[in-house]
Amino acid sequence: MPEPIVELRGIVKVYPDGVKALDGVDLRLYPGLVHAILGENGAGKTTLMRILYGEIRPTRGEIIIRGRRVRLRSTVDGIRNGIAMVYQHPRLVPTLTVRENILLYFHSAGIDPGELEERLRRAQEITGFSAPLDERVEDLPVGVRQRVDILRGIAAGARVLILDEPTTNLSPIEVEGLMNAIKGMKREGIAIAYITHRLPEVMEIADTVTVLRKGRVVASEVDPRSLGEEGLARLMVGEVPPPPPKERGKRLGEPVLRIHGLRARGKIEVYIDELVVREGEVLGVAGVEGNGQDELVAAIVGYGERLEGWVEVLGRRNPSPREFYKIGGAYIPGDRRKALALFFSVAENLAFLRYAHEGPALLTPGRLVALYREVAEEYNVVAGSPWAPVRSLSGGNQQKLLVGSQLHMKPRLLVAVNPTRGLDVATTRYVRGLIAGLASRGAGVLLVSTDLDEILEVSDRIAVISRGRIAGVLSPEEATPEKLGLLMGGGR
Amino acid sequence: MRRDTLSWRIISETLLVLGALAIGLVAGMIIAYLMGAPPLDVMGTMLSSWKLQPDLVAEYTAMLALTAASFALPLHTGLFNIGAEGAFQLGALTALWVGYASGSLWLALLAGMTAGALLVGLAGALRVKLRVNEVLSTIMLNWIVYWLLLYIVITRLQDKYYTTRTVEVPESARLPWISLAGTSIPSTLLVSVGVLVVLWILLRMARWGLLLRFTGANEWSSKTRGVPVGLYRAGSMALAGLLAGLAGALHIVGYSLSIDVTGSAVRNYGFNGIGVALMGRNDPLAIIPAAFLFSTLLVGSNNVEPIYGVPKEAGDLIVGIIVILLAAPEAFRALARYAGSWRGGKG
Ligand SMILES: Nc1ncnc2c1ncn2[C@@H]1O[C@H](COP(=O)(O)OP(=O)(O)OP(=O)(O)O)[C@@H](O)[C@H]1O
Ligand SMILES: [Mg+2]
Numbered sequence: 093m094p095e096p097i098v099e100l101r102g103i104v105k106v107y108p109d110g111v112k113a114l115d116g117v118d119l120r121l122y123p124g125l126v127h128a129i130l131g132e133n134g135a136g137k138t139t140l141m142r143i144l145y146g147e148i149r150p151t152r153g154e155i156i157i158r159g160r161r162v163r164l165r166s167t168v169d170g171i172r173n174g175i176a177m178v179y180q181h182p183r184l185v186p187t188l189t190v191r192e193n194i195l196l197y198f199h200s201a202g203i204d205p206g207e208l209e210e211r212l213r214r215a216q217e218i219t220g221f222s223a224p225l226d227e228r229v230e231d232l233p234v235g236v237r238q239r240v241d242i243l244r245g246i247a248a249g250a251r252v253l254i255l256d257e258p259t260t261n262l263s264p265i266e267v268e269g270l271m272n273a274i275k276g277m278k279r280e281g282i283a284i285a286y287i288t289h290r291l292p293e294v295m296e297i298a299d300t301v302t303v304l305r306k307g308r309v310v311a312s313e314v315d316p317r318s319l320g321e322e323g324l325a326r327l328m329v330g331e332v333p334p335p336p337p338k339e340r341g342k343r344l345g346e347p348v349l350r351i352h353g354l355r356a357r358g359k360i361e362v363y364i365d366e367l368v369v370r371e372g373e374v375l376g377v378a379g380v381e382g383n384g385q386d387e388l389v390a391a392i393v394g395y396g397e398r399l400e401g402w403v404e405v406l407g408r409r410n411p412s413p414r415e416f417y418k419i420g421g422a423y424i425p426g427d428r429r430k431a432l433a434l435f436f437s438v439a440e441n442l443a444f445l446r447y448a449h450e451g452p453a454l455l456t457p458g459r460l461v462a463l464y465r466e467v468a469e470e471y472n473v474v475a476g477s478p479w480a481p482v483r484s485l486s487g488g489n490q491q492k493l494l495v496g497s498q499l500h501m502k503p504r505l506l507v508a509v510n511p512t513r514g515l516d517v518a519t520t521r522y523v524r525g526l527i528a529g530l531a532s533r534g535a536g537v538l539l540v541s542t543d544l545d546e547i548l549e550v551s552d553r554i555a556v557i558s559r560g561r562i563a564g565v566l567s568p569e570e571a572t573p574e575k576l577g578l579l580m581g582g583g584r
Numbered sequence: 585m586r587r588d589t590l591s592w593r594i595i596s597e598t599l600l601v602l603g604a605l606a607i608g609l610v611a612g613m614i615i616a617y618l619m620g621a622p623p624l625d626v627m628g629t630m631l632s633s634w635k636l637q638p639d640l641v642a643e644y645t646a647m648l649a650l651t652a653a654s655f656a657l658p659l660h661t662g663l664f665n666i667g668a669e670g671a672f673q674l675g676a677l678t679a680l681w682v683g684y685a686s687g688s689l690w691l692a693l694l695a696g697m698t699a700g701a702l703l704v705g706l707a708g709a710l711r712v713k714l715r716v717n718e719v720l721s722t723i724m725l726n727w728i729v730y731w732l733l734l735y736i737v738i739t740r741l742q743d744k745y746y747t748t749r750t751v752e753v754p755e756s757a758r759l760p761w762i763s764l765a766g767t768s769i770p771s772t773l774l775v776s777v778g779v780l781v782v783l784w785i786l787l788r789m790a791r792w793g794l795l796l797r798f799t800g801a802n803e804w805s806s807k808t809r810g811v812p813v814g815l816y817r818a819g820s821m822a823l824a825g826l827l828a829g830l831a832g833a834l835h836i837v838g839y840s841l842s843i844d845v846t847g848s849a850v851r852n853y854g855f856n857g858i859g860v861a862l863m864g865r866n867d868p869l870a871i872i873p874a875a876f877l878f879s880t881l882l883v884g885s886n887n888v889e890p891i892y893g894v895p896k897e898a899g900d901l902i903v904g905i906i907v908i909l910l911a912a913p914e915a916f917r918a919l920a921r922y923a924g925s926w927r928g929g930k931g
Contacts (some may be wrong), residue, residue, distance in 0.1 A: 109592065267617035395808045414810030425808065432802035444798050448793055455791050 133488025176245025651857025700829015708821025
């Protein structure tokens with residue numbers, strides 16, 4: 093192994109509210125190598141990286157960059173020490189253009205704005221990304237924002253790039269682009285820290301792996317390929333149960349969702365001729381993000397415009413959102429940060445998601461805590477306290493809170509969009525099990541997911557959505573990844 | 585040791601407030617010193633006004649608590665209500681008029697609340713339906729009420745004998761005073777504190793308050809859960825107007841009984857309420873002590889001039905510094921929430 097660029101020694105982090113997120117962690121990052129950092133939800137991965145970036149300070153421990161011990165007081169210090177961090181949700185100023193965002197970053201890095209063109213050209217060569225300089229960030233899709241985020245870091249001369257669950261919001265094609273960019277950066281000798289829950293990605297791109305568990309290192313710099321996915325998963329979370337066998341020949345009941353001649357418009361126009369979900373079945377909707385899933389879901393739940401045709405939920409035509417939940421619907425949106433009030437407490441968020449449509453008039457703290465206990469226990473949500481702001485939960489625990497709030501309603505129709513996004517291997521399995529269990533107890537589930545494995549694992553039927561149309565409905569036996577891929581791409 | 589987040593937050597917030605207060609007091613003493621007055625005595629005078637004039641401090645506290653709530657409530661949904669000033673004056677005017685004409689206390693209060701609710705509710709409806717900026721509309725409404733009040737006071741309600749003021753509300757439409765610890769104070773304070781406690785319960789313990797606060801914190805989520813965001817926003821404005829209108833009405837039937845022809849008896853309660861709301865972090869319970877502190881300082885600053893011969897403005901300056909120091913953190917948060925309220929489509 094070459095000399096490390098960055099070395100973290102004995103990092104301990106106790107958050108102000110007393111949560112011990114890291115308990116003596118060592119980590120080294122090497123030039124030109126991808127170091128995957130794995131661990132279950134809440135293991136402390138993001139915390140460790142925020143410390144390296146200078147966003148938060150360690151309670152104890154040393155940060156050594158290029159052999160020198162440094163003290164990072166803010167992200168500006170991190171950036172000036174050649175560290176760049178790309179969060180799952182790119183932290184760009186939405187109302188500014190790409191160019192302005194890059195210049196803002198250069199300002200933090202202490203780089204002359206005149207060098208923009210030249211440096212950006214270099215960064216584009218390395219990563220293969222390009223950036224629409226004069227577009228406003230809020231008009232760009234997430235994938236492009238992430239490219240901008242990476243580009244500006246590299247352009248500012250970062251030698252260490254931290255990627256925190258970078259592929260969760262990307263389409264397969266975008267993932268490929270990212271992998272190519274990573275290879276380019278490796279050739280440049282940039283050190284990469286790569287956080288993910290997706291083990292196939294680790295196999296593909298990681299040179300070495302460190303596994304965290306409850307704030308401690310349980311495996312340091314191991315070779316992913318000699319361990320295999322199974323071995324890695326075991327290190328992360330212990331034994332992972334295999335997916336439960338699918339029930340065959342289930343008896344399906346009445347339709348819980350019927351769609352007929354529906355035309356809806358959001359970012360794109362969607363037309364659904366016929367679609368039915370029956371009691372007892374999981375209908376998977378596969379497709380590349382942005383092909384009409386959002387519009388379809390908005391029309392079903394009722395917060396999106398329905399231009400023509402109708403949606404029937406549990407016998408009710410075109411329900412309003414309030415009616416949708418009241419008659420037994422539940423909804424897990426694809427982006428938890430859009431669903432939660434990040435500065436409100438865990439208990440308040442939970443009570444809101446559970447009771448917004450209908451609930452007891454009085455929601456006393458006692459009642460909130462009781463609800464929290466119930467959901468936290470059942471769905472294994474780990475939070476410092478029910479009154480901690482939801483922002484302080486790890487990404488996976490936020491997701492479990494959202495899922496739990498909806499399953500707690502005991503819905504008869506569940507609309508779930510990417511319900512396991514950001515969850516670790518074991519929790520993913522667990523949530524998929526919950527969804528399948530819901531269906532086997534007689535509810536209907538519309539599972540919209542960009543993750544083909546997820547679709548194939550739990551669906552009883554699979555509809556493929558492409559450019560706002562249902563391109564085909566298949567049984568799991570017919571649905572090979574190739575066939576699905578072809579339909580998703582718009583073929584027949 | 586685990587530090588429980590809720591109590592930890594209360595402790596840190598309390599320390600913050602005490603720190604700001606200490607800085608404000610020191611700054612006040614420096615100003616007094618520069619003006620050539622004995623610093624400790626000046627501050628002592630300002631802070632002990634509640635002992636000298638308990639009735640006046642009680643009345644101010646009652647009024648400012650209500651107008652502060654009038655600012656705080658819509659802010660929880662993301663709206664800035666500058667209209668408490670106008671609603672207070674309109675509430676006072678209608679209560680006086682109706683109380684004078686009918687002789688009924690209840691009718692007077694009801695009229696004051698209704699007038700305030702309609703006034704600010706209008707601004708709320710304009711914001712929700714037509715995206716008219718509520719800051720501008722409430723400021724405009726304030727001016728309309730300002731001139732309307734002067735016009736009606738002079739043309740309709742002026743007293744025949746005491747020409748510097750309007751007629752008084754009759755005995756039957758007055759709110760009695762209460763005795764407390766050897767002195768007598770207006771019972772408006774009891775009503776005001778009662779209303780704020782109820783409001784706190786609604787905001788913090790009721791589903792209604794949770795939904796209302798979520799409309800300000802996360803509009804998208806509210807919409808997808810079937811919460812009528814526009815209704816909550818417009819409704820919070822109407823309720824805010826009701827609170828300020830109630831304050832104005834209480835002021836007439838419980839304290840001033842008439843309005844002077846310049847209208848000065850009913851002015852600035854609404855604007856001062858904004859500062860009180862921010863000092864109280866927009867929390868109805870915290871607003872009560874904030875209103876008391878503000879009132880104490882306000883009344884006390886009036887005594888600084890006659891006793892120490894320093895200009896009245898020195899007292900105002902000291903009040904201003906303390907209020908700004910205490911209100912600043914919440915003011916930033918408030919601005920952020922306000923900006924957020926314009927982001928999501930309609931409403
Ligand atoms: N700002 C914060 N305040 C208090 N506790 C926090 C804060 N941020 C994180 N935590 C806690 O620290 C622990 C580690 O969180 P972290 O976000 O680092 O986990 P993670 O490994 O990134 O998990 P995930 O895979 O779910 O994203 C969790 O228990 C979390 O609740
Ligand atoms: Mg994380």
